Amino acid sequence: MKANLTKFCAVVLLAAQTIVLAQKTEVSVQKGKVIAETATASVTVDAGRKTVLTPDKKPTVTVDNPLVDDALKLYKLIEAEKEQSDLKIDSVSIMVGKADKDEGAVALYFEFPNYSSETTDVFRIPQMAIFEDFKVYDLKGNLCQVDVKLLNESSASYSIHFSEKVKPGEHFKMIGVANPDEMPLIPGGVPSYSKEGSLWHFRTALNSRNCLNYFRFILPESAILVDCNREILATDTIDGRVAVTIRNYTGEYADGWCMISLLWPDEDGTTIADIPDKYHGLRNKQDEKNSETFKQGMDKARAGIKYEDQSTPLAALITDYGSAVLKDTELYAKVKYKHLSPDQIQKRVENAKYWANIVDVLSIPSWPENPGNGYVHPIYLSRKGSMICEHVAPIVFWGGKWYVHDTKQHFGAENKFEKPTVQEIAAAEAKGYLTNWEVAGPYIQRDKKASELFDIPFGPELPDADVPWHPVSIEPYEQHPAHVNLNESLLHFEQAVTYLRTEIKSDREKESRLEIYTDDGVKAWLNGKLIHENNNSRGIPEEPDTVAVTLKKGTNNLMLKVTEDIWGSRAIVRLQD
Numbered sequence: 312m313k314a315n316l317t318k319f320c321a322v323v324l325l326a327a328q329t330i331v332l333a334q335k336t337e338v339s340v341q342k343g344k345v346i347a348e349t350a351t352a353s354v355t356v357d358a359g360r361k362t363v364l365t366p367d368k369k370p371t372v373t374v375d376n377p378l379v380d381d382a383l384k385l386y387k388l389i390e391a392e393k394e395q396s397d398l399k400i401d402s403v404s405i406m407v408g409k410a411d412k413d414e415g416a417v418a419l420y421f422e423f424p425n426y427s428s429e430t431t432d433v434f435r436i437p438q439m440a441i442f443e444d445f446k447v448y449d450l451k452g453n454l455c456q457v458d459v460k461l462l463n464e465s466s467a468s469y470s471i472h473f474s475e476k477v478k479p480g481e482h483f484k485m486i487g488v489a490n491p492d493e494m495p496l497i498p499g500g501v502p503s504y505s506k507e508g509s510l511w512h513f514r515t516a517l518n519s520r521n522c523l524n525y526f527r528f529i530l531p532e533s534a535i536l537v538d539c540n541r542e543i544l545a546t547d548t549i550d551g552r553v554a555v556t557i558r559n560y561t562g563e564y565a566d567g568w569c570m571i572s573l574l575w576p577d578e579d580g581t582t583i584a585d586i587p588d589k590y591h592g593l594r595n596k597q598d599e600k601n602s603e604t605f606k607q608g609m610d611k612a613r614a615g616i617k618y619e620d621q622s623t624p625l626a627a628l629i630t631d632y633g634s635a636v637l638k639d640t641e642l643y644a645k646v647k648y649k650h651l652s653p654d655q656i657q658k659r660v661e662n663a664k665y666w667a668n669i670v671d672v673l674s675i676p677s678w679p680e681n682p683g684n685g686y687v688h689p690i691y692l693s694r695k696g697s698m699i700c701e702h703v704a705p706i707v708f709w710g711g712k713w714y715v716h717d718t719k720q721h722f723g724a725e726n727k728f729e730k731p732t733v734q735e736i737a738a739a740e741a742k743g744y745l746t747n748w749e750v751a752g753p754y755i756q757r758d759k760k761a762s763e764l765f766d767i768p769f770g771p772e773l774p775d776a777d778v779p780w781h782p783v784s785i786e787p788y789e790q791h792p793a794h795v796n797l798n799e800s801l802l803h804f805e806q807a808v809t810y811l812r813t814e815i816k817s818d819r820e821k822e823s824r825l826e827i828y829t830d831d832g833v834k835a836w837l838n839g840k841l842i843h844e845n846n847n848s849r850g851i852p853e854e855p856d857t858v859a860v861t862l863k864k865g866t867n868n869l870m871l872k873v874t875e876d877i878w879g880s881r882a883i884v885r886l887q888d
Contacts, residue, residue: 336364339375341454359446359454374452377549378418378529381407382486383452385525385556386420392523398560401521404567405486408513409529410504412577415490422482432476434483436469438462446488447471455485509585510537511578512699514570522561526569529554533577537590540570540697564665570699590698598674601625605672612636612667621646624678624688624706627713635663648707648714648757666718670702671695679777683770684709685754687716689802705802707755716755731785731793739785739793743826745813745869745884746793749780752809753801753875761874764808765832765846771810771870780812788851788881791828797873797880804875811871811882817862821888825869826855828883832874838867848876851883 338347339361346355347362347370354370356362361375374380385405393400405420425431447455456472477483504513515526525544530536530553544558561567572590574581588594594602604625608618612633619642620626627646634642640656643663651659673693682688690704705716736746754769770776781800788794797809827833827843830850835843835858843858873882 338362338364342456357453358456359448360452374448375454376418376446376448376488378407378409378416379448379452379486379488381527382418382420383450385527386450389523389525396523398523399521400523400560402519402523404515404517404519404522404524405527406515406517406525407527407529408515410511410513410531410534410575412531415504416488417490418486418488420484420486422484424482425477425479428479430476430478432473434471434473434477434485436471438466438468441465441467442489444489445469448486448488449473449475450484450486507572508587509574509579509581510572510587511575512570512572514568517561517567518565519561519567520563520565522565522567524559524561524567524569525556526559527554527556528571530573531575531577533575535574535576535583535586536571537574537586538572538697538699540568540694540699540701542696564662566665566669568701570701572699595674597677598672601675602672605629608633609636609667617642621712621714624690624713625672625675627706627715628672628690628704631715632663632667635660636667638664646715648709648716650757669694673698673700676779676781679779681775681777682708682779683754683773683776685756685767685769687753687755687802687804687807688713692718703802705804730782735785735792742792743885743887744791744793745815745886746785748783748785748795748811748813750783750795750797750800750809750811751778751780753804753807754809755804755807759806761806761808761831761876762846762848764806765834765844765872765874769808769810771812772872778810783811788883791883794828794851794881794883797875797882801875801880805877807875809873809875809880811873813869813884815862815867815869815886817864817867820864821862823860823862824887825858825860826883826885826887827858827871828852828855828881829871829873830879830881831876833882834872836868836870838863846874850878851881855883855885 338345338356340356340358342358344355344357346353347364349364349370352369354362354372356372359375360372362370362372364370374383382405389403406417408417409415423434445457447457449455453474458470460468462468471485473483504511513528517524529549532552534553536553536555539555539557541557541559543555545556547554555571557569559567559569574585576582608629609632611618613636617637617639618629618633620630630646631643634646638660640660643660644651644656670692673691675690678688686708687705688708690706691700692702692704693699694701702718704718707714707716739746751771756764756767770778783795783800785793785795795811800809801807827835828851832847833845833856834841837860842860843856845856871882873880
């Protein structure tokens with residue numbers, strides 16, 4: 312376009328970007344507003360909007376962020392649905408996410424009432440996480456002014472200015488845009504992602520009651536869609552990339568999980584051949600058998616047949632869900648590990664009955680016959696029709712029977728063990744770090760805190776217990792090249808303990824020093840002898856617990872007992888001559 316065909320008249324020109332392309336000019340405004348004119352027409356462009364000027368065509372104004380544009384379209388869809396629906400809709404949620412190789416972005420709709428007694432155009436958030444590039448749009452697609460006041464190193468207060476005032480009791484309605492790594496603390500949603508072997512899982516987790524929830528995810532350019540935990544409403548393409556839209560209504564049970572699994576070739580070199588076996592019908596035979604046993608048990612319960620058995624973890628789960636289907640509150644309370652009041656039992660029975668019709672048993676690791684009291688065994692659950700692990704049912708062994716604990720949200724991974732590379736192991740071991748660990752647990756005891764569990768012996772400390780040990784990953788942590796993150800092994804339990812064991816090879820008898828860093832407390836045994844104990848509640852300390860030891864020639868067995876108070880558990884051990 313020739314320069315004399317277009318002129319820009321700044322009304323309040325604070326920040327505008329102009330891109331001149333062949334036969335057209337694109338104008339985006341970040342602050343204030345501009346008037347963009349061609350030879351035949353003019354248009355006002357507000358902050359957060361853009362226009363494309365083309366010769367002999369009337370200019371139009373659109374949102375400058377395609378994610379926000381998608382969210383606005385979904386909002387219109389929701390508003391139309393609310394007018395026609397008989398559902399009880401207390402709130403709505405919209406999340407539009409996009410993942411790229413170097414960064415991601417998410418647009419999230421949220422609303423808050425004006426709690427003040429005055430009509431105002433400013434919404435204030437007194438404290439929230441600090442976002443580096445946080446933008447807010449109104450429902451017309453205009454960019455709102457956001458004033459940020461730092462409170463400390465990790466939080467700030469926000470004042471969001473709208474173009475229209477909101478009366479007391481009415482709602483401020485907005486769309487926030489940020490990096491997905493920063494979004495979890497934004498009120499209204501918890502988008503996040505995780506990796507399970509070759510698969511990437513992307514999810515939203517808005518668990519509000521009676522919420523109409525739309526999740527739209529624009530896959531990376533090379534991505535291969537593998538599975539979804541819900542029925543997909545629609546798929547389309549944006550600039551050659553697949554976009555998936557999911558709709559769900561959370562209902563009175565706050566069922567708000569939306570999860571998508573995909574391969575990402577450009578990120579990690581995977582191909583369609585890397586789809587895990589279970590996603591194309593090649594499930595473990597024992598898992599298939601356990602799943603069928605669970606379905607048969609649920610069918611009997613729906614037919615009015617009582618099932619009562621606590622001899623195995625699976626039997627306890629069938630008893631739990633079966634009693635809920637039959638509304639047998641006495642049996643339901645009997646199979647629960649926690650003591651519940653009559654009111655709690657009644658509410659949980661109704662909730663469990665709902666989930667009994669939603670979930671399927673995805674997989675169960677082989678369970679021990681006698682693991683010792685307090686041992687927690689996982690049963691991984693998926694939604695019917697999906698192979699994505701959505702929840703874990705913790706089953707507790709006590710007094711020769713298995714009891715059902717509260718189901719934990721598990722975020723789409725059955726076993727996150729990933730073997731470190733030879734190079735990673737060699738680099739860590741060259742500095743004395745121990746890298747080849749196995750883990751057992753978690754172990755809990757009703758009404759006992761981590762500090763009390765410290766001196767209670769569990770399976771690995773008992774001579775006759777059948778202890779299941781599993782490999783556990785190592786990964787870097789701050790300045791340490793190798794640490795064990797015990798959060799997954801703990802099944803996200805707090806007030807619990809786990810055990811770690813490894814072997815130390817020595818070519819001769821020698822004096823050495825162990826440096827032990829744990830979050831939280833720790834006991835240590837070398838060749839069956841207690842060598843160290845520190846009953847503590849702490850994060851990984853700057854200075855380690857130091858223990859002088861004598862290694863015998865050959866194989867030395869080291870075992871740790873690590874307590875978990877709150878906020879996760881970790882362990883690091885280094886051997887120094």
